[in-house]
Amino acid sequence: MKRKIAVVITARPSYSRVKTVLTALKNAPDVELQLIVAASALLDRYGNAVERIEADGFEVTARVFNVLEGENLTAAAKTTGIGILELSTVFDNLKPDIVVSIADRFETIATAISASYMNIPLAHIQGGEVTGNIDEKVRHAVTKLADYHFVASEGAKERVIKLGENPDFVFNTGCPSIDLAVEVLANPELDFDPYQKYGGVGEKPDLSNGYLVVMQHPVTNEYTQSRQHIEETFKAVIEINLPTLWFWPNIDAGADGTSTGIRAFRENNNIQNVHFFKNMDGIDFLRILANAKVLVGNSSVGIREAAFLGVPVVNVGTRQNRRDRAENVVDVVHETQIIKDAIQWQIERIRYQSSDLYGDGSAGKRIANLLTTVPLHFHKTISY
Numbered sequence: 001m002k003r004k005i006a007v008v009i010t011a012r013p014s015y016s017r018v019k020t021v022l023t024a025l026k027n028a029p030d031v032e033l034q035l036i037v038a039a040s041a042l043l044d045r046y047g048n049a050v051e052r053i054e055a056d057g058f059e060v061t062a063r064v065f066n067v068l069e070g071e072n073l074t075a076a077a078k079t080t081g082i083g084i085l086e087l088s089t090v091f092d093n094l095k096p097d098i099v100v101s102i103a104d105r106f107e108t109i110a111t112a113i114s115a116s117y118m119n120i121p122l123a124h125i126q127g128g129e130v131t132g133n134i135d136e137k138v139r140h141a142v143t144k145l146a147d148y149h150f151v152a153s154e155g156a157k158e159r160v161i162k163l164g165e166n167p168d169f170v171f172n173t174g175c176p177s178i179d180l181a182v183e184v185l186a187n188p189e190l191d192f193d194p195y196q197k198y199g200g201v202g203e204k205p206d207l208s209n210g211y212l213v214v215m216q217h218p219v220t221n222e223y224t225q226s227r228q229h230i231e232e233t234f235k236a237v238i239e240i241n242l243p244t245l246w247f248w249p250n251i252d253a254g255a256d257g258t259s260t261g262i263r264a265f266r267e268n269n270n271i272q273n274v275h276f277f278k279n280m281d282g283i284d285f286l287r288i289l290a291n292a293k294v295l296v297g298n299s300s301v302g303i304r305e306a307a308f309l310g311v312p313v314v315n316v317g318t319r320q321n322r323r324d325r326a327e328n329v330v331d332v333v334h335e336t337q338i339i340k341d342a343i344q345w346q347i348e349r350i351r352y353q354s355s356d357l358y359g360d361g362s363a364g365k366r367i368a369n370l371l372t373t374v375p376l377h378f379h380k381t382i383s384y
Contacts, residue, residue: 020364083110128156174359
């Protein structure tokens with residue numbers, strides 16, 4: 001009998017983090033892949049990741065529309081509650097043998113709670129990391145609900161075990177997003193026109209002499225400052241005056257302030273060098289990143305994939321606070337001149353050496369193999 005493995009994707013970044021796992025599961029003869037797409041991954045304003053998922057040849061088993069508009073803390077809490085209600089129904093209908101939850105977004109805890117209360121074995125990808133904000137609380141809470149842990153580094157493995165999890169079920173698989181970066185590092189040429197392929201809005205600056213990539217999200221516990229934060233970054237980027245490819249923020253509390261700040265700055269200034277995108281295929285995005293002079297913002301892609309690709313990063317603010325990082329990252333506060341100086345310093349650097357801090361590019365196959373072979377249980381197997 002085939003093992004029914006349900007993977008829940010709730011956001012655009014979650015798909016890139018699990019794509020190679022899905023490919024390996026899809027090709028496994030003894031697996032029935034149940035792909036559940038929920039939350040912002042279904043929404044056009046956040047890139048409509050479900051379209052990319054289907055274009056890549058994956059069949060979506062169920063869709064869960066649970067996002068409550070508002071992009072504030074109350075909306076995030078209620079979106080999570082709706083997710084628990086809807087995912088419980090989906091799990092009851094599909095009856096998976098094991099459920100997979102990804103990373104640390106607020107919606108992922110809905111997956112973990114639903115599976116746990118329904119006595120369905122739960123696997124968690126990317127547990128054990130620290131960031132110092134609400135994501136860390138969610139990540140560690142999911143760790144305590146999960147039965148299997150597929151972590152991305154040795155430091156993360158140690159933290160999960162210190163949380164009291166059975167070492168026999170904590171596996172350092174590496175991060176699946178690095179699997180895609182391996183392919184790009186081997187063939188980094190920017191072989192497509194991003195404006196033609198992905199549309200977007202804004203000017204279409206010439207990228208041939210170098211460019212910046214910006215990806216900045218709101219910080220949940222600083223969400224009231226999100227507009228001020230994005231304006232400081234915007235001013236720094238404009239003063240650097242390099243062609244810039246700017247990617248839209250995710251759905252976290254404060255996203256409305258970030259988005260409004262971007263729109264207001266764009267409308268009130270004569271911006272010549274910036275183009276904005278909602279979403280992009282994972283491999284294409286990594287090719288864009290691999291050829292950038294600097295990545296600016298606060299996305300975990302600067303900590304993970306950019307480190308593997310050797311791309312200089314200016315990490316702004318506290319969103320990635322305390323997360324293990326390689327030498328490619330310079331950390332700065334939300335202040336225009338400091339951000340600008342750090343960007344200029346990174347531009348003048350040579351490329352960094354590739355770091356395997358978050359894996360060697362085989363995580364997807366490792367995780368898929370473990371999902372198909374681990375003994376199934378939904379209770380903790382260690383005494384405190």
